[in-house]
Each structure stands twice: as structure tokens, then as C-alpha cells.
Amino acid sequence: MATTRTLKQPFSLKRYGIVVAFLGLCALVSLICQIRVMQGVWPVNVFLTVNNLMLILHQISVNGILAVGMTFVVISAGIDLSVGSVLAFAGMMAASFATRSTGVTPWSGVYFVAIPVLAALATGALCGAANGFIVSRFRIQPFIATLGMLLAARGMTMAVTGGNPISALSPEFRWFGTGRLFDVIPIPVVILAIVFVLAWVLLNKTVFGRYVYAVGGNEKSARTSGINTTSVLMWVYIVAGFLSGVAGIILTAKTGSAQTAAGTAYELDAIAAVVIGGASLSGGVGRLSGTFFGALIIGVMNNGLDILGVESFYQLIIKGALIVLAVIFDSRRQA
């Protein structure tokens, strides 16, 4: 108890509740699988394999990265609805520098792999900066500001190529989606891990991270305490936009083409992961570890329900119920 844990919550069951929930979910899914094995329906328990674990991590990598950015935004008492569109825009920009099909954009072609990567990151960061500028300077509600960007970025995605997708991407670029480290760990999972570690350091070890909590907890007090709240908010949205760019690279490289409709409604899964992870939409509260398990829970659920052969429409119903239940549970415990 003697340690100082600054702008985070003190030790509580709340912190580990989500891990318990995650393990419970895994146990439930593997139990059902095991029953099928014992019934002789299946030869092996397909859920509990290294391959499946990698698959789950692979599947959550895009949402996980978006959810990291969303965690910053939600802790600052905001919301970013534009991450899915920005992902698509950034992916399209990257693809236009990494394709053999010429003429889709005036500049399209195969460039050195750093160029498409930088293009995606810059696109994401600039869209985020635009969000941050509107939110922090004009004091527009984040919901509205990023709703505008949701539409605008989608429009720009289509405008770049006149509404066409970009395919025939260079193998060097596709490595970001399909490569494997030591032939085992998919590159998207490696990137997901790096993003989580760096974001954790940023949020927990830097002055900026402390300020994000303070601004979300009480912006007026933060300002009185001498914090430049405008600049903090600006950077929060830049982080979210930048990570949308990272996710855009992965998704485009994974699917092998940049689609104009890529990432549609991805913001909702990202928000779901953050909220299941225990962050409060009223700001000041949230942890990256929570977000990680939130994304994992969504991933395991999707994966488990797929394995068990549950129809996709029932999956949506279950997911919807889970999100609402998680928040009800959380608010009850806080009260």
C-alpha cells in the first residue's frame, strides 16, 4: 500500500475482474469444445492450440491497435468515431505507393517500402491532428468533430482513386500483414505488442500520460494546475489518428488490397474493447491492460462462436449484450 501509483486507480478487485472474465470465457469455450471431443464429434480440442491462439491474436491486431488509440481518447473524456474511416484512408494512401497496377492515382507505383508506411502514418496523424484541432481549439464536442472526420475521411478514401480499390500490392508491403517472426508469430501480432508496450510507457511513465488522466478527470482543475489542456487534447487525437494509420497498414497488407469500404464500423469494436476494459466514457478512468483484455474478450468470443458454428447474427446479439452488461456491471461496482 505504501507505493505511489499516481493518476491510476488504487488496488482493487476491479483491476482483475476483467482477467477473471477473460479466463472464464476461455474456460467456457474450451469446455464446450472438450465436450464435443468426448462425444466423438471432433478429433481434437481445436480451441486450445497454439495455432488458434495466434489466430485470435492475429484477428484482434487491427482492433487492438485502434483500441489503444481509443483508450487515450476515452480517458481524456472524448470519443473518436473516425478511426475506421481514417484507417481506410491511410490504407489507401499506403497502397497507392505499393502497387503494380498503375494509373489508379497519379503517383501510384511500387516505391521503397518505407514510403507507403510513412504515407499511412502521416495520413493518420494528420487526420488525428485535424480532429484534435477542432476539439481543443473550437471546443466542439468530440462526438461531432470526429463524426465529421468519419464522413470526410471516407470521402477522401474514395476520392483518391475515384472510388476504385487498389490491389496487386508489392510483397515487401504485404509482409506487414502476412509475414511471420521466426515463422511463428504473425507480424501484425508483433506490431500489436510493440504498440501496446510503447503506449503503456507513454500513458504511465510520461508527463503527457499523467496529463491525459488529469484533463479527462477534470479539465478545469487541470488548467488551473498549469496544464496546457489544449495541447494535451490535440496530442491525444494525434495518437489515435497515428494508430489508425498503423492499423490501416496492417489491414491493407493483410487483405492484399485497399478497399474504399475498409474499416467500416471498426470504431464501434474499438470503443467496445475500451469500455469492456473498464474505461469510463466520462473520462479520467481507464487502463491499457483493461483495453487489451477487452480486445481479447471480443476476439475470443468471435473465434469461439465461429468454432462452435454459431451463426453470425447470433454473434452480434451476444456481443451487443456483453458490452451493455459489462458497463452495467462496472457502474454498479463503482456505485
Added chain:
Amino acid sequence: MSTPLLSMRGITKRFGGVHALRDGNLTLRRGEVHALCGGNGAGKSTILGILMGFHKPDSGTIEIDGAPVHFTTPTQALNAGIAIVQQELSGVPQLSVAENIYLGAEPRHRGFIDFETLNRNAAELLDRLGFDIDPKATLGDLAVATQQLVEIAKALSHGDSDVLIFDEPTSALGEKDVQRLFEVIRELAAAGKGIVYVTHRLQEVFTIADAYTVFKDGETVDEGRVADITREGLIESMIGGAIEGEFVKENVPSEKPLLEVRGVTRAPRVKDISFRLHAGEILGIYGLVGSGRSELLDTVYGLETAQSGSIAVAGKPLAPGNVDDAIRAGLTYVTEDRARSGLVLGASVGANLALSKLRFINRFGFVDERAERDGIATAIEQMNIKTPGPDQIVSFLSGGNQQKVVLGRCTAVDPRVMLLDEPTRGVDVGAKKEIYRFISDFASKNGAVLMVSSDLEEILGMSDRILVLRDGKVACEFPRAGATQKDLMMAAV
């Protein structure tokens, strides 16, 4: 004498550990305008809150026409004939006058609002009150004074309320509208209603009221007929007799000006204010609610941008509206409202204590966690903050300890000038004394303190000099030895 319309006897009410009312009494007769007087925090709002059913009294009796009543909800009070005319204009500007009057009690026909009846009822009510207002007019288009009349009509629309409460009704009105309002109040009284009139402006007590009750420190200290008392007498009642000698200011200021404010204006509340604050000095600022005292501190600190005038610290001018600049020059600010602008309530004691200092204890943006931890431990010890540990969420601490956290956060950055707004509001007596000691120590180490307070004893006990603000201007300046509570009050009203 006949049975009073309303009688409140021996009302007590505690909020947490603080006694908001110790012995509240109020007797209101029919046909009478009764002024409720007292300084900020004297207990006026609390007794009104009890009368209107917002708070439940801990003990005491309330009688209406001699029959005891117990209110637990505002609706019960309303049904018992007690209505309030809101202090601030609280109508919905987009709706019509009639819709505002019957908001939430609209006559209905098959689930739809029956506009015909609504407008007819409103017209009848307005007519009966003698208000010449079109019930179909949009509220927001009307003059402020007319809107205030609509508020009165609204208060009277719930059947025939006998007790009408006016809480600072003139604060938004011009001179002419005030006269019109007074006429209406006299007519209402003449019609046999009992009027409770709350005001900070003593002038109005003598213009409109027949009887008065004075509150001080949660007690009724004086009551009587307005005809039997003078302005001086009323002020003496409001400030009471004894002055307790528990203030600890002892040092003498130097002649070096540390903070210089020249002709600072920030519309609408701060008008052309100038003063100098010297090292080692505590400059008290006294003024009633709305006199511009908090706005002055906001402007000096840069939360608000001064429209004209200059602010300089140790001879160096500050950029207007730039908090960063103010902090770098050595200013720090303890705001009036801890919960709204002082603390991050959901965060820990440690996080709050470290907040201002973080900018100085980092390397390339990375927090020096050892310095942070040490700083927090030192602050908890120095400020004597009673907390189970630095991880305790700050909202669980008592008011006094919360205030010590704010002060600890502010002093962590070694400020030269402290701006304090009501530094002991909502703080228990023990912690109050510690805070006085702390402020005094700070000044004795050549710091300068600008302290706003509406506690007369506090401001007279602590300050080397006192500025009295009235309507956004410096009304008067007193040296420490040369002022009495009466002087301050006279200058402020």
C-alpha cells in the same frame, strides 16, 4: 397577535461534519414582506432549502397556520402553498410565456397539450396578477424584467401559494424594473400573502420589507420590525459582537512590490482595478457575491483574459490570458470551488499533489517517479494531510484535507504569489487553523498572498491590508489596524 402564517422553530441541519444550521428561526405573517439577512454561508440558503423540501431538517418544527408540517419532497412543500421565485432566470427561452408558466403541468387533452386551455389559463393568471404580458409571446424575446414577472406568475400558478420566496430577485434587474417588481411584491403582500425576501442589498431591506430576520453562523441572531432598526443596527447584527483571537498573522511586509495590477478590466465583472501586493504581505479582498472578486483572481491568473490594464510580477509584465506565463512568473491559484476547478476528484491524493509539479520533474517527458513519490510524501507530511495513503481517492477525504491537498499541490512548485479564493470554505475549525498557519508561514518567507474571503473575522484577522470590492470596482482600502467588520460591510453593500 394572530397565529403566524409560517413558523420555523429551532431548525438544525448538518451536512457531513459541518453545522449549516444550529438554531434557525423564522416567523412570517400574512401580508408581510420579510427580509432574510446575513452574510455568505450564514444559513439563509439552508433554511430556505428546508422550507422548500430540498433538505430534511435534523430537528426543529415547521408550522403553517399553526399546524405542524413535515416536508420530504419539494412537491409536498409546493402543495402546502410554498412557492419560490427563482434567483436566476430559469425559464425555457424558446417556449411561450404560457408554456413556461405551466411547464410540467400542462392541461392535456387525449395526451396532447390543450393549447387553448393553456393560453386561457395563463391569460387569466397574468390578468389577475395585473401583468400586461401576452401569454403567446416567446419568453426569450421579452425583457429580463418581464421574464422575471413570468417567473413570479409561474410560482403562483400552482394553486394559491401563500408563502412566496424571492431569492435575490433584483440581481439581474435595472433600476426601473426593480421599482416595478417592488410594486408587484407590495400588491401580493396586500393580497394577504407572506413574502420571504432574500437580499444582499441592505438598501432594499429598508425599501420593501416590513420585518427582518438576521442569520449568522447558522443561527437566528436577531429578528424584528424594520421600522425599529437602523442600517447600522442591522449590520451589527449581521456581523455579531465577539471577534475570536485565533488568527496567526504576525509578519510585517516589506516595501518591495511583487505583484502589480494596474487598471485591469474584464467585462462584465472586473472594472479598472489597480493594486500592489508586496513580498511578505497578505492582501485581503472582501466583497459580496457578484462583486467581481473571483473574476479578479481568474483574470490575474490568466484563466480570463484582461481586456485592458496590465499585470506584472516582480516588474515583469504577464501576457494576458496566459496561465502558463503566470505560473512561470511564480503565481499559483487556489480556486473557490475545490470540486469544480481545484481537484481531480476521481484521482488519488498523490496524483493531485503531483499535478502541478510534473512539469519540473521529468526527463525528456518521462516522469521522475522517485522525485514524484518523495514530493508527494513530503507534501502529505508538511500539510498534515490525514489520508490512509497517497493512493486514496481524494474525494473520500474531508473538506479540510481536500483543501490541504489543493494547497499542497500549489506550493509544490515554490510559488512566490498565492491567489487564494475562500481558502477555508467548507473546512472544519481545526483544519482552518492549520490553513491560517500555513498561509502566514508562506507570507513570512517573503511570499505574497492575495486572499479573497467573505468571512469577516478571517479577513480582518489575516490581512495586512484589505480591499473592498463592490460592483467590480475597488470601493475602499483599509489598513489592517484601521478597519472593523462594520467598516467592511458598509463599504461592500
